Amino acid sequence: MRKAALAATLLAGPLAAQAPQPAQIDYAAERAAIARFQDADQRLQDVGWRLARANAPFCLSIVPSIGLQLQDMASYGVPAIARKALGLTGDFAVQTAARGSPAALSGEFPRNREIARLVTLDPNTLPAATRFEWKRLAKVHGHIGAMLTEHGDIAITFADGETARVQPVEVCASRFELMGDGDKAVADGTRVVIGIGFPAFAYPEEEVFAALVAHELAHNALGHDAWLDSKGRSDRNVRRIEREADRLVPWLLANAGYDPAAGPRFMRRWGKAHDSGLKMRRKHEGWDERAEHMEVELALVRDFMAREGKADWATHFRREITPER
Ligand SMILES: [Zn+2]
Incomplete structure (x- = not known):
């Protein structure tokens, strides 16, 4: 459910009309709305990471993590507009890399960089609802966690063809999620x-x-x-x-x-x-x-x-x- 409300906010402006013509869509405004959400999410992820990482020695349940969070365009009300606003060809891109996390320290995960593959899985091939899809992203984050647990690292390939290999560290087992409203x-x-x-x-x-x-x-x-x-x-x-x-x-x-x-x-x-x-x-x-x-x-x-x-x-x-x- 987490992105639905954001999408509704995004759509309140130019997309309030039922069948907007592409020319009517203010992509800069859409991009700015997404960026505001991402700024808040970054703040949450930075703080959450710092707490979960530093307290890992005392948490009963810990998991390996690289501090990377992705976004799925299918979670928006009109995925095609979100995709175009961010300049993506597929649905997956970097949302946040938590400050101080292995993902952030690698320098390979700037916001909105498009993701093509997680080891061998192309996340775009996973089935999704046509809009307001939120389960697929949870599944993809679960897949990253499983890869890290099984292999002790993960190779992530970007749409530009480059691949980054990142090793995790241990954190308290809790995800941090920002809700759009x-x-x-x-x-x-x-x-x-x-x-x-x-x-x-x-x-x-x-x-x-x-x-x-x-x-x-x-x-x-x-x-x-x-x-x-x-x-x-x-x-x-x-x-x-x-x-x-x-x-x-x-x-x-x-x-x-x-x-x-x-x-x-x-x-x-x-x-x-x-x-x-x-x-x-x-x-x-x-x-x-x-x-x-x-x-x-x-x-x-x-x-x-x-x-x-x-x-x-x-x-x-x-x-x-x-x-x-
Ligand atoms: Zn409480």
Whole structure:
């Protein structure tokens, strides 16, 4: 579903008419709309990578990754327009290479560079719906992950005929996905999904934005979705896992080289502006309490960082729940 809303946004302008003539389409505007989405996605991927990479030594579940994310033109409402706007002949191109990742360090994956083959697979040959297709891209990302696990590297061939071979590094097993609309942030066990309208996207400081991403990554790293599946999603259970995710935020931030105090800073800023809402209050504690829970962890985290150079939460973090094995 992730691209559908973006496509709708893209189509709101020149393509609102049912059968637009090619001459009526403002390709520069389409390109700019895609670029705005990609800028936000890049921000999310950079922060997500830094957190997932730095905390890999403590995550129970880790995967090899090169930090590359692709885009599939079939996910747009009118794939032909997206293709033409980006100057592609096929459907697949680079979306982001996370800052500091093997893909980024190789210098081979600038945005929108067209992809022809992943080892031997031409992703264009996989079946797709004619528009708003989103499963195919997930399948292709799964294929990249499988190649990295099996072979310890991957050869990616571009439409210009060049091939790049990249070796992965280990990261906590969680993908980060930007949604084209909405202002929600959720974690489903394997993915962190953040709506482009989430208020933290407007925060200029990377580390305050990172605190939001760290909270969602904490849900996945601590196995919260599976625990709720087994114990039930009562308000009380949800409050417990929310508190646990909040408390882990300073640990995740510190390992990634961010100021762990960005956790409570995020909570106070976000809370003051967006708290209230009865539903929110039943499932979460008040934002001031949540910030205080984070602050309690700060002393511990700073102490471990000073003594050991790492905040080993796998060993030293006090759990609120007993996770499913
Ligand atoms: Zn949460």
